[in-house]
Amino acid sequence: MSELSRREFAKLIGAAGIASSFLQQPQTTSRTIGIQVGAVSFVDEGVASVLDRFQRDANINALFIASFSYGRGTAGRQVPDQTLPDHGKQEYDVEFHGGNFAHTHEKYYAHTSLKKIEAPDHPGFDVLASVLPPAQSRRMKVFCWYEDVFRRDLEGIDRLQEVTLSGKKASTLCFHNPEVQAFWQALTEDYVRSYPIDGLMWGSERQGPFGNAIGAMHGGARTNPLEVTCFCDFCQREGKSRGIDVQRAVEGYMKLASLVRDSRAANRPTDGYFVSYWRLLLNYPEILAWEKLWNDGQQSAYANIYQLAKSIRRDIAVGWHIWHNNSFSPFYRAAQDYAEFRKYSDFLKVVMYNNCGGPRLASYANSMSRTMLGDFSAEEVLGLTYKVQNYQGANLVELPRKGLSADYMEGETRRAVAGVSSHSAESAPAAKTPGTPKIWPGIDIDIPTGQDEKKTEPQDVRDAVRAALGAGADGVILSRKYSEMRLANLRAAGEALRG
Numbered sequence: 001m002s003e004l005s006r007r008e009f010a011k012l013i014g015a016a017g018i019a020s021s022f023l024q025q026p027q028t029t030s031r032t033i034g035i036q037v038g039a040v041s042f043v044d045e046g047v048a049s050v051l052d053r054f055q056r057d058a059n060i061n062a063l064f065i066a067s068f069s070y071g072r073g074t075a076g077r078q079v080p081d082q083t084l085p086d087h088g089k090q091e092y093d094v095e096f097h098g099g100n101f102a103h104t105h106e107k108y109y110a111h112t113s114l115k116k117i118e119a120p121d122h123p124g125f126d127v128l129a130s131v132l133p134p135a136q137s138r139r140m141k142v143f144c145w146y147e148d149v150f151r152r153d154l155e156g157i158d159r160l161q162e163v164t165l166s167g168k169k170a171s172t173l174c175f176h177n178p179e180v181q182a183f184w185q186a187l188t189e190d191y192v193r194s195y196p197i198d199g200l201m202w203g204s205e206r207q208g209p210f211g212n213a214i215g216a217m218h219g220g221a222r223t224n225p226l227e228v229t230c231f232c233d234f235c236q237r238e239g240k241s242r243g244i245d246v247q248r249a250v251e252g253y254m255k256l257a258s259l260v261r262d263s264r265a266a267n268r269p270t271d272g273y274f275v276s277y278w279r280l281l282l283n284y285p286e287i288l289a290w291e292k293l294w295n296d297g298q299q300s301a302y303a304n305i306y307q308l309a310k311s312i313r314r315d316i317a318v319g320w321h322i323w324h325n326n327s328f329s330p331f332y333r334a335a336q337d338y339a340e341f342r343k344y345s346d347f348l349k350v351v352m353y354n355n356c357g358g359p360r361l362a363s364y365a366n367s368m369s370r371t372m373l374g375d376f377s378a379e380e381v382l383g384l385t386y387k388v389q390n391y392q393g394a395n396l397v398e399l400p401r402k403g404l405s406a407d408y409m410e411g412e413t414r415r416a417v418a419g420v421s422s423h424s425a426e427s428a429p430a431a432k433t434p435g436t437p438k439i440w441p442g443i444d445i446d447i448p449t450g451q452d453e454k455k456t457e458p459q460d461v462r463d464a465v466r467a468a469l470g471a472g473a474d475g476v477i478l479s480r481k482y483s484e485m486r487l488a489n490l491r492a493a494g495e496a497l498r499g
């Protein structure tokens with residue numbers, strides 16, 4: 001597909017006679033009511049019928065199309081160990097591959113060796129070219145939703161991969177590697193120039209080596225402190241330019257790995273866990289310096305994507321998916337400074353998945369009670385987390401089954417709105433000024449959880465949507481993907497919006 005100007009595109013839409021009765025439908029809200037959806041749903045169910053349902057059932061006015069990902073979690077059908085929902089093809093996509101679900105225009109990829117990225121999953125189907133005309137004729141906005149998830153078997157990817165503490169190539173890409181920044185620039189430019197999209201949402205669900213080493217995340221008990229990243233040549237060069245002693249950084253992380261291994265083996269140091277970790281940080285300030293180096297790399301990706309997109313089209317909306325770990329780990333939360341995000345964001349989709357948030361927070365507490373917070377039981381870590389993060393929830397036994405509440409949504413929404421507004425939480429909603437990033441909380445609809453763990457019910461969705469909007473959110477984004485949502489839960493979002 002060649003580049004289309006907006007005018008040419010409008011002509012195409014007109015010529016296709018797509019304008020439907022939906023054009024006459026009054027907009028019931030000026031808020032952004034978004035949904036994340038992958039190409040597979042349009043292929044399985046048909047573009048028009050999916051869009052009909054979104055408008056009819058949930059008042060959707062913005063599509064966040066999983067245009068680039070190697071993760072089934074956002075781009076595929078239901079994950080194989082979960083029940084298929086009551087729509088779509090009743091079959092698992094065990095052959096899911098992923099990649100760019102739009103056409104890849106090679107000329108933009110001159111400065112990166114990662115360029116063979118077109119997803120082979122739906123040959124001949126360009127999700128943006130297929131969905132943009134009918135969506136825009138219905139006045140639904142279209143955002144490219146692309147994320148920092150890769151696979152190892154891609155041509156040219158080895159030059160972009162991070163290097164772990166033990167010297168292995170990781171499956172993740174290094175933000176201090178110029179080819180990686182060039183890759184994100186290429187994909188961004190490709191989307192913005194090739195398609196008349198309304199916006200971009202990029203997500204990177206990753207953290208630096210310190211957070212990973214101590215297992216400060218859900219699923220953190222499985223992290224290997226010897227395989228944290230990144231120690232590649234580019235990062236070493238960046239470290240030196242910051243005056244960090246690279247050998248000391250490596251040595252500090254090796255000692256941290258030993259301490260984590262001892263902690264997980266319940267081999268308590270004489271002075272206890274917390275004091276021992278803190279002493280290591282005092283003796284090796286390079287550990288936190290390297291964490292900051294990693295964080296700065298990720299932040300530069302945000303800033304570079306923003307500046308490039310805006311330099312091509314001023315009116316395009318650019319924002320970010322902020323990882324759920326923001327709700328669990330205070331170490332990660334400290335690195336997600338909403339005031340900083342103001343510099344390069346038009347909106348933030350802050351993940352506030354309250355249903356799966358229960359099991360995930362419990363998983364975080366369990367992991368941390370076996371490393372840096374090893375002096376505390378998991379129940380005590382949970383209590384500490386509630387205090388530090390300023391919200392409340394069930395005890396450790398009940399939390400995975402009950403999930404987090406709508407109160408959590410409300411508090412986290414207020415915190416985000418206040419954070420980007422630079423006002424106190426109390427005055428935030430009225431004090432917003434033009435240019436303040438919009439806050440669109442991510443709402444959890446049927447995100448997979450384990451057996452006997454919290455499953456989404458319609459009342460949960462109604463409560464979550466009302467809590468977010470009541471706390472001053474400018475909209476919501478139903479997540480993670482339509483292909484895993486049950487229809488009653490999708491309709492519940494619409495019920496909440498209609499009052």
Ligand SMILES: [Zn+2]
Nearest residue numbers: 174230232235
């Ligand atoms: Zn690196």
